[in-house]
Amino acid sequence: MKASKNATVAKIRAVYGKRLKENDYYELSSKKKVSEAAEYLKRNTHYSAALSNIDTSVIHRGFLESLLNKAYYDQYEKLCRFQHLNEEPFYNFLLKRFEIRELLKAILYLNNDSKDVYIESMHAYLLKKAGFDLIELAKASDFKQLLNVIRHTPYYNIIKNIETDKNGTIPYTKCEVMLRTYYMKWLIQTAKSEFGGKSLTALLDQIHVQTDIINIINAYRMKKYFNADAQFLKENMLPFYGRLGRDKQYELFDSVSPEEFLRTLTKTSYGRHMENLAENMESEQFERELVKLKCSMARRALMFSENAAVSLYSLMYLLEVELNNIINIVESIRYNKSKSYMESIIVVQ
Amino acid sequence: MSIEKMEFLTIVGVMKDLDKSLAKCVESECFHMADASKEVSAGNDEFVRIDDENPYKELLKRIVELDTGENFKFHEVNTDDISAMPLEDIDSSFSELECQLKNKNIEIYELSSKIKECKQAMLQMKHLKGMNIDLERLLSCTHIKVRFGRLPCESYQKMSYYDNKTFIFMPYDDDGNYKWGFYFAPIDSIKETDSIFKSLYFERIWLPDFITGTPEEEYSKLSKKNEELEKQKNAVIEYRNSMISEKGELLNKYFCRIKYLYDLFELRRNVTVYNNKFYMAGFVPRKRIQEFKKYFECIESVSLVIKPAGEGNIEKTPVRLKNNSFSKPFSMFVEMYGLPSYNGFNPTMLVAVTYTLLFGIMFGDLGQGLIISLVGYFLYRKKGNLLGAILQRVGLSSAFFGLIYGSVFGFEHALDPLYKFIGFKHKPLEIMDNTMFILLGAIVIGVGIILISIIINIFIGFKHKNYSEALFGNNGIAGLVLFSSLLAGVAVMMTGKGNLFTAPYIICLIVIPLIIMFFREPLGCIVLRKKFKLESGIGDFFASNFFEVFEFILGYATNTLSFVRIGGFIFSHAGMMSVVMLLSESVAKGASPLVIVIGNIFVMGMEGLIVGIQVLRLEFYEVFSRFYDGDGQPFEPVKINYDKNID
Structure with missing residues (x-):
């Protein structure tokens, strides 16, 4: 019999209680320098432990971001370790996602012939956690070497048959779709095998909304910036239809313009939650509204679910949104963006 | 024990007397200023507001921004002796003082920077200790460049990626977060190496x-240098402090004078001007109106128009509560609510x-009540804390009921023995033997309080001609x-003793009031001779009123039962004290008094606090919610705020 994970659920809710509030974002966006923002985070937020030994007066923006990223992952690990959740496969959902993220990043930089840049952006805290050697991944100078590094991982079989072009360029979009599809399938199968009842429904609901949002955002971008047609989108989007359903999704892909795409979206369950979607919505604002939607769903799941997996999955999403908010604000401070701009790009929970 | 009556004033005078008039308003300490542009000149474009920039702002800013150290604080003083001094003279005298202090502050800043640099080098040397190297030789290499510093441990893990590069990183210490060390590289590749390390x-x-020399030698040298610098810095700080203690009084006077002029000028924002005449509006308590008028007798051009507040003024009339000495401290709770x-x-x-x-x-206990009262007395006397005054009163009440409970x-x-002496056989009320009496008594008290609250609401409703609320509301x-x-x-x-619930009783006293409450809005319109309009369909009207009336009935029941907590706390107090007594009996005889003392302190602290909060909750939820709005504006006479902060 599995032990109750109520203590973890309580702990997760307590962690969520310490999230950054509207006033914190207001204070952060009022700062004039990156060092001031770092000092605020150190003094007033749950990131204080992660920044405790740091001299914020000379901190580099990139270093601050890497520390915050590490704090995010440490939080996840801490919660998993608390009641030995990490022994159950589903709880590796974040590590697996990060492994895929690093793999895709490495492919991208390899294609651009800038592997030295990859090592700089690589999250060093994953060095000892990832299922493959990240340093060797960074050193790989072609696709063959890259495949060698991941030979003993499940990702090898996923992308081993992908062919590079004559210049050795790896088809990045194809890799991305295949790896993400693998990840989503793994997530769904693992959830189905480990959970049942309300918990499974809540988890699947979140996963489906997540795939829908990824597809909607990517399809819209493809349409807006590359004028992609329906066939291209059908081939390059994740093969999941979530809440949207196959017909609605194809209807979106069939739109002849980004404006029509948004008009079609208004008729979906997602569009109905977004006001003035078709009239005056910028693409960033539209994406932000979708994230808000997912946030409110995660928040609801976090509040009402008694299941540790549902709570942790929701929390990590909410904390990721928070982390992105901070990174966006810090970047905006660095590039002297206005306070109103900062307010327009963040999602307050 | 009501609300202080106010008079609404319009003060008119020629512009040259404006500052003098404003000064008189401040001096009177009883003038609540209103926005004259709303009160006097509403709708008339010929009246102009004074929106000039405050001429004292810059000088005041310089004064408050001057670093005067931690020991000096600006405070209110009499400035009569410099009141005739022209602004230019104050400015030049202050500038001289400012210059002297600034020079010393710059010296302190420079020394602090040197100390910081020295400490950083000491830290580096501390980490280098144990390495037997000659730093001079290392730093004077011509073909190799050396950089000292610290590398985040995270970044250090990436070093193996750079195996084929022409640099070496030598860590010599690890503090958990950083690897302290130095890297060196040939002069040809130092730029590339610097860029790699920067990215890490x-x-x-x-x-x-x-x-x-060697790190050990350098560490002791730096340590001595640091001591010297600290000494120098302390000497400069001491000199600056002596300057402040010598000239601080003058500086403070300048601050007070300029702050006075600044705040006075800020009051102009509420003044309106027409045809070289200024118009001010505000409120003065009726009992002080004669005294207020006297302040303006010496200014010939100024005239005062006085009328009762609430008759024609646009801004809300401010409120000052009038209370007797017993109830005064409790105004704190009322103000907390609004x-x-x-x-x-x-x-x-x-x-x-x-x-x-x-x-x-x-919280009935003779001893604990008296202690609470005494604590309250000292708190109020020493700190002027109103909560102390409240404790004084509730403590005595607690002592009185303690006398009844015999605790x-x-x-x-x-x-x-006291009860026997008076002639009683035993104590008037044995708590644990009278459970039902106490619980029912608590409900009776609650019913009494609710009925009083409803009666007050009816009285207020009639006073404000809100007949709908007074006659037909819950x-x-x-x-x-x-x-x-x-x-x-x-x-x-x-x-x-029988059953009152007969058909006529139910129809007349229960059903009809219910129907009246159901139709309270249309009935209110009939009384006020207004036409009743349905906001959203007849179905909505019936549905919402049905649920509202249902909620009213539910409310009567829950609000009444809410008072059961009074009885609950009587038992809780008795129970907690019996636990203390049991504990004291279970320990060694010598420790028994200590347990009793600690137990009493604990009960007084914890239960006293909980009872205090619970009673306040009853006041706010069960009493105030029935008749009280709390939307009044406090009476705030204009005054000079001798605070460092400038708006």
């Missing part, structure tokens, strides 16, 4: 030029009486009839 967030530490409106009802006396009574009943510091029979006459008939019926039934 290496924090370089610049070693001073005078570093020559002040009543000018024509409203001052509930302070009601709060004072009910709060004192309920606290005493719930002294938890000793339930300590007062028995806290109006209809509600009063329904609530009291239900209670009477239940009470008679419970005492077994």
Whole structure:
């Protein structure tokens, strides 16, 4: 019999209680320098432990971001370790996602012939956690070497048959779709095998909304910036239809313009939650509204679910949104963006 | 025990006398200023507001921004001796002082920077200790460049990626977060190496030029240098402090004078001007109006137009509560909720009486009550804390009820000789033997308080001609009839003296009030001779009123039962004290008094606090919610704020 994970659920809710509030974002966006923002985070937020030994007066923006990223992952690990959740496969959902993220990043930089840049952006805290050697991944100078590094991982079989072009360029979009599809399938199968009842429904609901949002955002971008047609989108989007359903999704892909795409979206369950979607919505604002939607769903799941997996999955999403908010604000401070701009790009929970 | 009556004033005078008039308003300490542009010149474009930039702002900013050290604080002083001094003279005199202080502050800043640099180098040397190298030789290499500093441990893990590069990183210490060390590279590749380390967030530490020997030698040298610098810095700070103690009084006077002029000028924002005449508006308590008029007798051009507040003024009339010495401290609770409106009802006396009574009943103990009262007395005397004054009163109430319960510091029979002396057989009320009496008593008290609250609401409704609320609302006459008939019926039934719930009783005293409450809005319109309009369909009207009336009935029941907590806390207090007594009996005889003392302190602290909060909750939820709005504006006479902050 599995032990109750109520203590973890309580702990997760307590962690969520310490999230950054509207006033914190207001204070952060009022700062004039990156060092001031770092000092605020150190003094007033749950990131204080992660920044405790740091001299914020000379901190580099990139270093601050890497520390915050590490704090995010440490939080996840801490919660998993608390009641030995990490022994159950589903709880590796974040590590697996990060492994895929690093793999895709490495492919991208390899294609651009800038592997030295990859090592700089690589999250060093994953060095000892990832299922493959990240340093060797960074050193790989072609696709063959890259495949060698991941030979003993499940990702090898996923992308081993992908062919590079004559210049050795790896088809990045194809890799991305295949790896993400693998990840989503793994997530769904693992959830189905480990959970049942309300918990499974809540988890699947979140996963489906997540795939829908990824597809909607990517399809819209493809349409807006590359004028992609329906066939291209059908081939390059994740093969999941979530809440949207196959017909609605194809209807979106069939739109002849980004404006029509948004008009079609208004008729979906997602569009109905977004006001003035078709009239005056910028693409960033539209994406932000979708994230808000997912946030409110995660928040609801976090509040009402008694299941540790549902709570942790929701929390990590909410904390990721928070982390992105901070990174966006810090970047905006660095590039002297206005306070109103900062307010327009963040999602307050 | 009501709300202080106010007069609404319009002050008119020629512009040259504006500053003098404003000064008189401040001096009077009883003038609440209103925005004259709303009161006097509403709709008339020929009246102009004064929006000039405050001419004292810059000088005041310079004064408050001057670093005067931690020991000096600006405070209010008499500035009569410099009141005739022209602004230019104050400015030039202050500038001289400012210059001297600034020079010293710059010296302190420079020394602090040197100390920081020295400490950083010391830190580096501390980490280098144990390495037997000659730093001078290392730093003077011509073909190899060396950089000292610290590398985040995270970044250090990436070093193996750079195996084929022409640099070496030598860590010599690890503090858990950083690897302290240095890297060196041939002069040809140092730029590339610097760029790699920069991308790894290496924090370089610049070693001073005078570093020559081994780390141990350099550490002791730097340590001595640091001591010297600290001494120099302290000497400069001391000199600056002596300057401040010598000239601080003058500086403070300049601050007070300029702050006075600045705040006075800021008051102009509420003044309006027409045809070289200024118009001010505001409120003065009626009892001080004659005294206020006297302030303006010496200014010939100024005339005052006075009329009762509330008759024609646009801005809300400010409120000052009038309370007697017993109820005054309880105004704190009323203000916490919000002040009543000018024509409203001052509930302070009601709060004072009910709060004192309920606290005493719930926390009845002669000894503890007297202690609480004494603590309150000292708190109020020493700190002027209003909560202290409240404790004084509730403590005495607690002592009184303790006398009835026969409880002294938890000793339930300590007062028995006293009762026998008076002629009683035993104590008047044995708590644990009278459970039902106490619980029913608590409900009776609650019913009494709710009925008083409803009656007050009816009175206020009639006073404000809000007949709909006074006659047909759940806290109006209809509600009063329904609530009291239900209670009477239940009470008679419970005492077994019959059954009041006959058909005529139910129809007349329960059903009809319910119907009246259901149709309270249309009935209110009929009384006020207004046309009633349905906002959203007849279905909505019936549905929403049905649920509202249902909620009213539910509310009567829950609000009444809410008072059961009074009885609950009586038992809780007795229970907690019996635990203390049991504990004291279970320990060694010598420790017994200590357990009793600690137990009493704990109960007084914890239960006293909980009872205090619970009674306040009853006041706010069960009493205030029936008749009180708390939307009044406080009476705030204009004054000079001798605070460093400038708006």
